[in-house]
Amino acid sequence: MKKLLFIVCIFSVFTALAAKPKNQYIRIKTEYGECIVKLYNETPLHRDNFLKLTKQGYYNGTLFHRVIKDFMIQGGDPDSRNAKPDSLLGEGGPKYTIPAEFRDSLFHKKGVLAAARDTNPEKASSGSQFYLVQGKVFTDEQLNSLEEKRLKFKIPEWQRQVYKTLGGTPHLDRNYTVYGEIISGLEMVDKIAALETDKNNRPKKDVKLDITILRKREAKKLEKQLATL
Numbered sequence: 001m002k003k004l005l006f007i008v009c010i011f012s013v014f015t016a017l018a019a020k021p022k023n024q025y026i027r028i029k030t031e032y033g034e035c036i037v038k039l040y041n042e043t044p045l046h047r048d049n050f051l052k053l054t055k056q057g058y059y060n061g062t063l064f065h066r067v068i069k070d071f072m073i074q075g076g077d078p079d080s081r082n083a084k085p086d087s088l089l090g091e092g093g094p095k096y097t098i099p100a101e102f103r104d105s106l107f108h109k110k111g112v113l114a115a116a117r118d119t120n121p122e123k124a125s126s127g128s129q130f131y132l133v134q135g136k137v138f139t140d141e142q143l144n145s146l147e148e149k150r151l152k153f154k155i156p157e158w159q160r161q162v163y164k165t166l167g168g169t170p171h172l173d174r175n176y177t178v179y180g181e182i183i184s185g186l187e188m189v190d191k192i193a194a195l196e197t198d199k200n201n202r203p204k205k206d207v208k209l210d211i212t213i214l215r216k217r218e219a220k221k222l223e224k225q226l227a228t229l
Helices: 002-018 044-055 140-151 157-165 187-193 216-227
Strands: 024-030 033-039 062-068 072-075 112-115 130-133 178-184 208-213
Touching: 024 044, 024 187, 024 216, 033 044, 033 187, 044 178, 044 208, 062 187, 062 208, 072 187, 140 157
Parallel strands: none
Antiparallel strands: 024 033, 024 208, 033 178, 062 072, 072 130, 112 130, 112 178
């Protein structure tokens, strides 16, 4: 009986160790701090592409090349790596796009990770460029005006509450794919968004970034901590 109990305990321990985290997480590091981003399982095409590029070291040494206060900070252009100060950036990336993955439950609240894109009618995303939302806080009147003039749809009440407290960029909803969110280190976005920029919205001092994937053990520990909050 004791031997059987011991085997069961050992099996339970190995099962717990083998269990995968519920989500994948990445770490974005800059000289202004770092943040941890949870990638959404609801947007698997964008999640898997971001993970693939990160494993390749694609983003390391690139810049946050477009920064607009109260809006967002944008990166992911491989042409930004070692770019000259007067270079116009924002056109680089792999020679493919990612089909849009719009989800009504995923919206542009402050701190989300979303995909940049050009003006293609399918609203397909850039293969590598992304942005982190800073945004601003909205009033009911401002949200009502957006619904009528730009969105052409009603913002769910629970999302309105987020836009009225945490803030975000609601005019981008259902136009750009949201595929992750910052779960720690949101202050990094605020620091970078406050930097002085040139006429092309590029920070006058380069903001280099490095992105890595959290290992399974670290991700599981993080999820355990989040579950207690």
